[in-house]
Amino acid sequence: MTVRDTRRPTSREGAGTPLGEDVAADASSRSPAEKRAVDEGSEPTRNASGSGETSTMEGRDVAVSVTGLCKRFGDGPDAITAVDDVSFDVETGSIVGLLGPNGAGKTTLIKSILGMVLPDAGSVRIRGVDVYDRPRKAYASVDAMLEGARNDYWRLTVRENLRYFATISGVDPASVRDRHERLLAQLGLADRADVPVRDLSRGMKQKVSLASVLAGGAAVVFLDEPTLGLDVESSRTLQRELRRLVEQEGLTVVLSSHDMDVVETVCDRVLIMSDGEIVADDSVDALLSGTDRHRVQITSRDLDAAIVSTLRDRFETIGVDPRDSGARIDVTTDGDGLYELLGHLRAENVRLDRVRTIEPDLEDVFVDLTSIEREDR
Ligand SMILES: Nc1ncnc2c1ncn2[C@@H]1O[C@H](COP(=O)(O)OP(=O)(O)OP(=O)(O)O)[C@@H](O)[C@H]1O
Numbered sequence: 001m002t003v004r005d006t007r008r009p010t011s012r013e014g015a016g017t018p019l020g021e022d023v024a025a026d027a028s029s030r031s032p033a034e035k036r037a038v039d040e041g042s043e044p045t046r047n048a049s050g051s052g053e054t055s056t057m058e059g060r061d062v063a064v065s066v067t068g069l070c071k072r073f074g075d076g077p078d079a080i081t082a083v084d085d086v087s088f089d090v091e092t093g094s095i096v097g098l099l100g101p102n103g104a105g106k107t108t109l110i111k112s113i114l115g116m117v118l119p120d121a122g123s124v125r126i127r128g129v130d131v132y133d134r135p136r137k138a139y140a141s142v143d144a145m146l147e148g149a150r151n152d153y154w155r156l157t158v159r160e161n162l163r164y165f166a167t168i169s170g171v172d173p174a175s176v177r178d179r180h181e182r183l184l185a186q187l188g189l190a191d192r193a194d195v196p197v198r199d200l201s202r203g204m205k206q207k208v209s210l211a212s213v214l215a216g217g218a219a220v221v222f223l224d225e226p227t228l229g230l231d232v233e234s235s236r237t238l239q240r241e242l243r244r245l246v247e248q249e250g251l252t253v254v255l256s257s258h259d260m261d262v263v264e265t266v267c268d269r270v271l272i273m274s275d276g277e278i279v280a281d282d283s284v285d286a287l288l289s290g291t292d293r294h295r296v297q298i299t300s301r302d303l304d305a306a307i308v309s310t311l312r313d314r315f316e317t318i319g320v321d322p323r324d325s326g327a328r329i330d331v332t333t334d335g336d337g338l339y340e341l342l343g344h345l346r347a348e349n350v351r352l353d354r355v356r357t358i359e360p361d362l363e364d365v366f367v368d369l370t371s372i373e374r375e376d377r
Pocket of ligand 1: 073074080081082100101102103104105106107108109
């Protein structure tokens, strides 16, 4: 496994945590080759439970299987349960999105899966192999980019980085030359392929980092905030390339992002975390059809400051746009609330110049499930 993570362990990391975690946290600052050695030499001792057989999910291959994972930081009343009995499977050849507000436990979960944090309980299997019993075998087909990280070799050119990361993931770079050229072209890096990474802009470095993750033969990749800092076009290109790799090459992706549009567009399935637990696990369509929240946009010349103020008090108002005469107001409500809203407007003799209902998006579902305000994510 290679992990691109430039974040160095902070004093917070490892405090009051098992020894294995210090080793793992330290490993994240090493070179990928060194990390392999750490992988080899510092296997945490856990009960043997991995048989190495391939798991299935209703007859389909499972790439990642997480069962009963728990991680607490600290002891006593100040202890924080970052991951609380989390279980899920990821089907081979799919993209699963991990969403959650700040502090929900996403990073701790991903680091536990990757062996960078030692969980207190639970098991993780990658392609049927227990990661704690046989880390080298389990992680052989895994690559990751964490925390929007950029940890390529800045003195090497873009192309050299791709070749390097392919080599250390055990792939002959010549055999994946086509993949590299396509990644370079699709991510808009072709004309910078022979430029040292240090001379590129921040957004370009992010793209190189992503290309490096996809450069080897990894069958399972973990991407934390992969589109952070990318312009709209590059973000879309990356999403297309991910889907292509999934559909044509059977790549499995676990992706965490605060960008709901990215998750909604690219993911087959979404896990929503809140306070260390998975509070939703379903396809985007199922999550959208399961929500009772509606956004209603009402424009009226009669919406004066006093009426708007009452509406703000009584309904979940997400935006007010004053007009030359009256205003346009955006309200989020469920079915009963909609009747109440219209009844209220009628009682106030507000004429409805325009009423628009807006289909709920993933962000509405997220707000519903995590009680987080849209602007507070
Ligand atoms: N090494 C650590 N020591 C102590 N507490 C920690 C440590 N790492 C994480 N935590 C705590 O665990 C909880 C989950 O943190 P985590 O970073 O996993 O959340 P997250 O969902 O990734 O958040 P964000 O979206 O902000 O990155 C938080 O309360 C955090 O403060």
